[in-house]
Each structure stands twice: as C-alpha cells, then as structure tokens.
Amino acid sequence: MSDRSMVAEVEARLAERLGPEAFKHSVAVARTAERLAEEYGVDPEQAYLAGLLHDWAREMSGTELVASAREYGFEVSDVDGAVPYLLHARVGARQVVEAFPGIDGEVVSAVSAHTFGDDEMSDLTRIVYIADMIEPGRDFEGVARLREAVGAVDLDELFASAYTETLLHLVRSRRHIHPQTVAVWNAIVERGDS
Numbered sequence: 001m002s003d004r005s006m007v008a009e010v011e012a013r014l015a016e017r018l019g020p021e022a023f024k025h026s027v028a029v030a031r032t033a034e035r036l037a038e039e040y041g042v043d044p045e046q047a048y049l050a051g052l053l054h055d056w057a058r059e060m061s062g063t064e065l066v067a068s069a070r071e072y073g074f075e076v077s078d079v080d081g082a083v084p085y086l087l088h089a090r091v092g093a094r095q096v097v098e099a100f101p102g103i104d105g106e107v108v109s110a111v112s113a114h115t116f117g118d119d120e121m122s123d124l125t126r127i128v129y130i131a132d133m134i135e136p137g138r139d140f141e142g143v144a145r146l147r148e149a150v151g152a153v154d155l156d157e158l159f160a161s162a163y164t165e166t167l168l169h170l171v172r173s174r175r176h177i178h179p180q181t182v183a184v185w186n187a188i189v190e191r192g193d194s
C-alpha cells in the first residue's frame with residue numbers, strides 16, 4: 001500500500017484511538033513534517049504519514065508502556081522506568097507495524113526515534129522530530145527562532161538547534177536525561193552540526 005492510500009485509513013483509526021487534542025497535534029505534526037520535507041528534499045507523503053503516526057502510543061499508561069516494552073524485548077533503562085512516557089515512541093513504532101502491515105520501514109523508524117532520536121537518523125527522522133517541536137500549537141522559548149530557521153539553514157543545523165532547545169529544557173526543568181539523548185547529542189557534536 002502506498003503512503004498516500006494509507007493516509008485516510010490512518011487518520012480514521014487515529015481519530016478513534018487518540019483524544020481530540022492529541023489527534024489535532026498529530027495532524028499538525030503531519031502538516032509541518034510535509035512542509036519541512038518539501039523544503040529539504042524528502043518525500044512529503046512519507047513525512048505526512050510519519051507525522052500522523054508518531055504519537056500512536058502516546059495515550060497508553062506508563063504501566064502499559066513498560067509492559068509492552070518488556071513484551072517486545074526492549075531494554076527498559078532506569079530513565080524509561082522513571083519516565084515511562086518516553087517509551088511511547090518505540091512501543092508505538094512496533095504497534096504501527098502490527099496495525100498497518102506493509103508500512104514503509106522509514107516511516108516506522110521515524111516514529112520510533114521521535115522522542116530522543118537514534119544512533120542513525122535519516123532526514124525523515126530528523127524532520128518528524130523537528131515537526132513535533134515546532135508545529136503551530138507549540139509554544140516555548142526559542143520556538144520562533146526554530147521556525148524562522150526553516151529553509152534558512154540546512155537540515156543538520158536545524159536538527160542540532162532543535163536538539164539544543166530540548167537539552168536546555170531538560171536541564172532547566174531538572175528532568176531526567178535519557179542515555180540515548182546523550183548519545184545523540186555527542187553524535188551531533190562529533191559531526192560538527194552544533
């Protein structure tokens with residue numbers, strides 16, 4: 001099934017699955033990801049679909065997320081245990097494959113990596129991460145700068161700026177930092193994107 005023909009079915013199932021706010025956010029991320037994809041030479045249909053699906057597991061409880069993660073054989077770190085919400089990306093990716101057999105693997109990777117990235121990040125994965133942060137409903141210090149940077153800087157730089165905002169937010173609000181977040185940040189620094 002092509003990405004385009006899957007969209008209507010995904011939207012219908014998502015509307016049943018998520019509350020109105022989360023559904024609205026998902027559509028906003030899909031539209032923002034589509035626009036970023038057009039700007040940065042990525043398949044816009046793939047980006048729209050990945051944006052729609054990124055929060056598939058967002059409304060599962062912490063207990064359900066930890067149980068699902070263990071069932072799927074994921075390593076559940078201390079930070080995952082303390083902040084199970086972080087698992088919604090990886091658990092969601094697995095569920096999306098079960099719900100939509102034949103779905104594009106790149107889309108699944110983008111869903112899986114949308115909370116804190118991954119060792120290998122495709123352009124699509126970066127786009128969904130950024131779209132999740134800057135969709136029109138988001139409001140945080142620095143969001144305007146990120147929105148203005150779209151198209152003005154390359155995708156690596158835009159992602160590095162977005163990730164910097166995430167880290168600053170985590171530190172300022174004294175939240176846990178997932179080990180994968182540290183790994184992604186170090187990869188950004190090694191590539192010289194920051």
Ligand SMILES: [Fe+2]
Nearest residue numbers: 054055058114
């Ligand atoms: Fe999410």
Ligand SMILES: [Fe+2]
Nearest residue numbers: 025054055132
């Ligand atoms: Fe999201």
